[in-house]
Amino acid sequence: MTEDGKLDLDQIRAVIQIASEAADIAELEVQSPTLRISVKKAAAARPAAASLPAAPPAGAPAAPPAPAEPDHLVAITAPMVGTFYRAPSPDAPPFVSEGDLVEPGQTVCIIEAMKLFNEIQSEVRGRVARILVENAAPVEYGQTLMLVDPSADGA
């Protein structure tokens, strides 16, 4: 979902992708004040269903009343065309891995463009929910690189 409350297909796609790629997830539900996406995997891999608008969920987490931080995944996108690298050098450990906690301004990856290494930072505090691009893969402008869950425990 974007800041103005509109549906963001990329984010829905990302949720579907998470559900479909993880073998141990049978059902995944992501919700925010205006949107609830629920993905249920059938044996025959039934397509995902998105419902909008969602009724206020009964068991909503005890979020502070307005102005609440929207409870959804935040995408980190490529600000330029280039090559995506998860680590500062081939031998170094990756900047972040799935499940890691990130702070605003923390470098999460590098995009190499025209021999220049551009550090990409997270704009939010949260847990890295998913890394969507393989190390050393080319990325387009605007491509979603990672999803950060700002509501995750400990974030």
Added chain:
Amino acid sequence: MFKKLLIANRGEIAVRIIRACRELGIRTVAVYSEADRSALHVRMADEAFCIGPPPAAESYLNIPNIMSTAELLGVDAIHPGYGFLAENPHFSEICRDVNITFVGPSPEAIAAMGNKAAARQRMKAAGVPVVPGSDGPVRTEAEALEVARAVGFPLIVKASAGGGGRGMRVVHTREDLRRALQTAQAEAEAAFGSGEVYLEKYVEEPRHIEVQILADHHHNIIHLGARDCSIQRRHQKLLEECPPPGLRDRFLRALGKAAVRAAHAINYTGAGTVEFLVDRDGHFYFMEMNTRIQVEHPVTETVTGVDIVKWQIRIAAGERLTLHQGEVEFRGHAIECRINAEDPRHDFRPAPGTITAFVPPGGPGVRVDTHAYAGYTIPPYYDSLLAKVIAWGSDRQEAISRMRRALQEFEIAGVPTTIPFHLMVLDNAFFRRGEVYTNFVQRRIDLSALAPAASSGR
């Protein structure tokens, strides 16, 4: 020959280049902005890569992102089309530095023609006639007055870095000269970052006639004849034809030779166009050279049977021109109408929007180059050219009849277009007699006569 070519452009010219590549067996890479996700060139190319947000400055003019895409996807050539980076010597130079072939002339040749005052001097030295005027840039009023004494009024003040009609001022009297000079300098400074201006005699009611040339890397230069592009509005061409009506073969041959001399003088390679002004007495003067493919190239292709875009790519790959000047044949007459998403009833106001119906014309002698389709939404960020209709006839009269027929067949709904305007020109008695000049639209076309009712779906 190249294996993979990136098209650094959008719209109908990107589609045209993809077609040429397909016929040559070259794989294609389309680049696109976020506003062009559903564009035809993106669908047609073998690969497509998003290079930036909708504004051209951040996407189609974004050299780092375009060069990164070229390197990541392993292309060996870049075709710049027209507009955007096509006449940017810096871009051509970057391509050369990273060993990717720029489909166009050398950075030196682009730069030589990019500065209009310098280009004028070079052409004069090469024996190509130029409009009488100043030798190089003019800085002071005293210098300007001296030029005025030599060539007389009216004069035109032009920006050295200008082109396409921008940064110009016509001066009719001595008294106006100082103010025009100052305004033009300030305007040029603001528009092009350089206040350098020069003076030329103002040619009244000229025709705009240009010559298509092809030059390979083996010192062979040929011309493919001339086009008349006099039907313009605010220096924007609207209708072009090949050959120019009412001119003798001898005159056209002299024009062709002058264009070849111009290309020679700057070691030009690739496809290019030398533009001339032709005055009422039949004198021709070099105006400028466009170092790229042009929108109106199809009229020349139609009359000569030469595929200019394919040759442009073959020349860039180092191939030798196998076509000699004596073998270039001119058959019949061709006209191109630019169909823009503009409302001719409202001062040609651009009208972006969604095309709800789109049925292009066909039949004998009709070609349509377009990137539009039913359901396509024209983004508001780029130019309004929607389609080019090219009609061929065994003579000019048949070409006009075919064009009329084709435009009446053309069904476009959802956005207003320039089709009603073109029909008006085609029916104009002066146009039919071949009496055209650059202020034709102003003088001969009554735009207020375009009835709003005539717009429905056409």
